[in-house]
Amino acid sequence: MAQKEEAAAAAAAASQNGEDLEDLDDPEKLKELIELPPFEIVTGERLPVNFFKFQFRNVEYSSGRNKTFLCYVVEAQGKGGQVQASRGYLEDEHAAAHAEEAFFNTILPACDPAVRYNVTWYVSSSPCAACADRIVRTLGKTKNLRLLILVGRLFMWEEPDVQAALRRLKEAGCRLRIMKPQDFEYVWQNFVEQEEGESKAFEPWEDIQENFLYYEEKLADILK
Numbered sequence: 001m002a003q004k005e006e007a008a009a010a011a012a013a014a015s016q017n018g019e020d021l022e023d024l025d026d027p028e029k030l031k032e033l034i035e036l037p038p039f040e041i042v043t044g045e046r047l048p049v050n051f052f053k054f055q056f057r058n059v060e061y062s063s064g065r066n067k068t069f070l071c072y073v074v075e076a077q078g079k080g081g082q083v084q085a086s087r088g089y090l091e092d093e094h095a096a097a098h099a100e101e102a103f104f105n106t107i108l109p110a111c112d113p114a115v116r117y118n119v120t121w122y123v124s125s126s127p128c129a130a131c132a133d134r135i136v137r138t139l140g141k142t143k144n145l146r147l148l149i150l151v152g153r154l155f156m157w158e159e160p161d162v163q164a165a166l167r168r169l170k171e172a173g174c175r176l177r178i179m180k181p182q183d184f185e186y187v188w189q190n191f192v193e194q195e196e197g198e199s200k201a202f203e204p205w206e207d208i209q210e211n212f213l214y215y216e217e218k219l220a221d222i223l224k
């Protein structure tokens with residue numbers, strides 16, 4: 001993060017904590033504020049390359065892919081207009097809950113009514129019916145939260161109860177999209193471990209565009 005952005009983020013953190021902004025002149029204090037983000041975050045950690053390549057691949061039949069990986073970007077805009085962004089990833093194996101539920105339990109357990117939240121998820125597959133309902137409930141009681149979910153694959157999309165849950169998500173204002181090749185590239189660049197000092201170019205798999213179109217058509221049918 002650029003120095004200026006760090007200072008702005010720290011200022012926002014400071015004002016949220018009711019601390020004196022004058023302290024920002026003190027480099028030590030500034031450093032401390034930068035290290036104390038307003039949310040509990042698992043950032044800094046990136047997905048291992050192999051996890052990304054296997055779990056996010058948008059295959060039509062996702063056998064063996066029974067985990068959910070969720071990469072998130074949370075943008076919180078305070079009254080003063082400052083935007084604080086945080087990012088990280090969750091996977092349900094270590095979260096003891098589905099990744100979607102874990103997000104609301106650990107990453108964004110409470111929303112400050114004075115702050116506007118723009119949340120984007122990049123998830124390996126779409127939510128199950130229970131998670132979709134959890135999202136619907138959260139959006140229903142948190143009007144200052146906007147959620148965009150980009151999914152690599154549709155999970156059990158042939159099941160009527162899953163389809164109904166996806167429609168409830170849409171009705172609740174959640175934007176749901178299938179990840180395009182450039183979205184996978186975005187995840188690769190921002191959430192996947194890179195070799196020391198050099199980032200490797202994203203290598204799209206052979207059927208990435210075809211599979212995207214396949215799922216996009218299914219989703220359009222479900223949501224229409």
Ligand SMILES: [Zn+2]
Pocket residue numbers: 098099100127128129130131132
């Ligand atoms: Zn779930």
